[in-house]
Ligand SMILES: Cc1ncc(COP(=O)(O)O)c(C=O)c1O
């Protein structure tokens with residue numbers, strides 16, 4: 001997919017200008033604090049996280065690597081837990097999940113949202129309390145549902161009529177009661193990239209409120225003997241800053257909740273308002289603290305419930321990105337630096353690193369913005385507008401579209417990109433047979449590998465090298 005260039009092209013005067021919001025760093029040897037995890041700091045230009053200097057980490061574990069600030073992850077999880085104390089907070093494992101992270105989530109008292117058998121397997125291995133797991137997905141297989149039910153997950157979020165039937169059949173066959181939420185689409189156009197908005201009508205998730213499908217799904221779950229109807233679930237999209245989408249969605253979902261009480265005489269005890277809270281990828285983003293989100297969401301729900309004359313259901317939310325995203329930075333090594341002359345005479349500096357769209361697809365896929373900084377040394381060189389690109393055979397293989405880097409950036413330098421904890425490792429691929437990088441958790445000066453780097457043996461393991469197959 002093409003990379004958009006609000007930025008980036010040579011202007012009429014021949015100069016290369018970045019996007020309007022991009023600023024030259026006040027001091028390239030300092031961090032733009034709110035883009036980095038809590039323990040990240042620069043000393044004489046050397047970046048450390050969790051008390052571990054990144055050049056030392058790379059010397060031991062290689063690059064690229066995702067560096068996970070454990071204290072930061074736990075603090076963000078704890079901030080959601082405390083701010084939303086009256087809610088159940090489900091960490092959305094799709095943002096990033098491994099056994100260590102599942103244990104931290106459990107330790108911090110959060111619940112866990114999984115959406116595939118694979119994520120469920122990690123939860124199981126971590127010994128995550130299954131009654132605190134919610135199982136999502138628009139196309140759960142019968143085998144996945146059965147496994148989740150056998151494991152005793154606390155709730156399954158139903159996404160289609162076929163799934164309601166499967167759930168009813170499985171609960172009857174196994175003789176167990178399954179607690180079910182009904183995922184609804186509230187018909188909201190969330191202000192985010194169209195690929196990650198999920199509450200407008202024309203998409204695959206949930207039951208439409210306006211068409212009447214959501215009401216019908218509630219009725220069927222309620223009527224099924226083995227299913228325990230918990231309530232409605234709404235998730236409007238991801239990387240959202242504007243609370244008006246949540247407000248409209250909450251109003252519509254609560255109206256349905258009230259209608260179910262009035263028409264079916266059923267009081268649903270719970271409601272989930274989903275995740276989607278945005279984080280700062282660049283200086284242009286200004287995310288709200290969990291305490292403000294909690295105050296706003298609670299005010300919206302209380303106001304609506306008063307207006308409808310109903311008792312507020314017990315609420316839950318499902319943040320993923322806002323917990324995992326800012327806790328990680330990716331460290332890369334620079335391989336080549338290529339000044340490219342553009343029409344009009346301006347020069348763009350292409351800085352190639354040893355990863356790319358295989359470890360961070362978000363720039364290519366969503367036109368996402370990132371920033372970066374030199375991580376291994378100080379520099380007093382003048383800033384140049386650079387584009388950080390990967391090593392893949394793809395022109396759109398861009399990691400950071402536009403960033404000011406010191407003009408002396410050179411092969412062997414380390415670059416670190418903040419905000420890569422959500423949907424980077426979890427969406428990583430082996431494109432061009434690259435090896436997915438490790439996730440290294442850092443805390444109190446100690447680095448621990450929590451997801452190891454893939455090896456060529458891992459890649460070759462799935463490639464069948466059997467003369468009987470190949471030559472037949
Ligand atoms: C159902 C559901 N819950 C929670 C999330 C987590 O979203 P985010 O990581 O934006 O908080 C998602 C992903 O968008 C989702 O689809």
Ligand SMILES: N[C@@H](CCCC[NH3+])C(=O)O
Pocket residue numbers: 094196238239362366422423427
């Ligand atoms: N993968 C998306 C978000 C999708 C969230 C899952 N429903 C991103 O990187 O922004």
